[in-house]
Amino acid sequence: MPSETETSKRLETYELTIREMTLEDIDKLHELSITVLWPHRPEDWRMLLQVGKGFVGCDPIGRIVASGMWFPIGDHFATIGMVITSPRLQALGGGRWIMRHVMAQCENRDIVLSSTKAGYRLYQSLSFQPVATVFQYQGIATSIDQSRLCVNEGIRQLEANDTESILQLDESAFGTDRSNIIKTILEKSLGSVLVRDNKVIGFALCRKFGRGHVIGPVVAQNSADAISLIAPHVNQHTGNFLRIDTTIQDKAFLDFLNESGMHEFDTVTSMTSKPLTPVNTSFHSFALVSQALA
Template identity: 45%
Template sequence: MQAHPTKTVETFALVAQPMTRADIPRLHHLSVGVGWTHRPEDWEAVLSLGEGIFVVDEIGRAVASAMWFPFTEGLASIGMVITAPRLQEYGTGRWLMGQILDRAGERDLMLSATNAAYRLYCSLGLTPGPTIHLHSGFATTPPDAPPLEVRPLRPEDEAEVRALDAHAFTVPRDRVMDHLRAIGQGTVLLRQGRIAGFAFCRPFGRGHVIGPVVADTQQEAIALIAPHIRAHPGGFLRLDTRETEGPLRDYLTACGMKLQEMATSMSRGTERFSQRHPRIFGLFSQALG
């Protein structure tokens, strides 16, 4: 049996081991400790979409975590990177990231960096890209959306929606789309009878998260997310976007979803954040783009 990697910090050893669903209570406790809103159900979701390792201390407490999500043989994303505050100055994050990078191999990589982790990721060879703006809050009555043809997603729309997402994201992400089909509610935008954009909303954290949102313009994105906001009056909603200031973010603020935090999109390999059409106006998550 292969021994798990270990690291000695001060006078005790840390052990890195693979994540399993049985570890969710400890992982949830770790994320709560750094202020994340993930529920146990949200941890279960990401474990179904990728692979991870977490670090335990001498009494079995989870003190760090990281995951990677392989989309294809050429692309993966990294997320759910947490280091307990008491260990951040001892190089635990770099040690943990080294193991994740080994697992990802030579794939292109995408991740979202907090201010605290930005310098570490730069030192590991990742290149900064657009800023991610996290908007969230308790939904108020939305202003009128642009008068475009938007309707609920139907089962027969699946192939077109998957094709749009693969184009916007640059590769298919079948696990993500399967997950959305199982737990999300969708809207689609029609143009000349064809699906030209879509948006999903699903349970997450304190309420619901809207994303991914794929469209050609900010006005189309607004039309796609408006039904989801109207469906959750007074509920807690979140949307993460790489859009700079403009109509979409103004609309989110007007709906009670104010700017709360910012992160930096980072990548290794092929640049995948260009303004293609259609493009991603709302992320599925910061871990999975």
């Protein structure tokens, strides 16, 4: 029987070949993501290629008709994302073929991915199990009266010498060191931090993405702190498109997102290749970096 990681595959009338993704593919990858109504700009694809690797499936005349990426985090962890095939190719096994190639690169790492509704059955068949729902909130940002927030003192703009504190907080909340990703995000973001007793105890980053800007990651000890960290970014982008992806279901936090003009738009399911060890920390992740990067 042919291997599902073979470099070419016939799917009914499709003869597909697979190869590694390169920077020269970005324009075609952008076209591919548009076909499934994903908002990624060429710049967003370029950033993902800075921190990850991937494969593309090509038809006989070289058009990219499928993609999949993986993002190494240390030696024992990875995320998978940007798995795109047309609905027809998915029905013919194109998504499974791409996923087999990507998973082979991850070797023995624990894997996390965000599954759309269309991809759920595929990932479930590959032994991924659901662990959380990720809620995508987005909309036109509405100004927030920061004087009404529970936490007003200690919030300031991110400074260059905050980097190590940010990396430590992210590792504490996420459960593993992903400084390779966070450093890249920091280069493209403006940030806010919360300082108490001369120590950074929370942060929120905001960068250009898709139709406007996205807030994430956000790490804090509680929803009141997270709200106060996010509010400056809402006010900075008032009248413009803003997005945040979160697993948090705290009522005060979600009420704040709605008041900020960001409303629930869609959900995806966070899935893992094996049960993850619960993170034992007082710090929590209130927003993902992105659905591809977790």
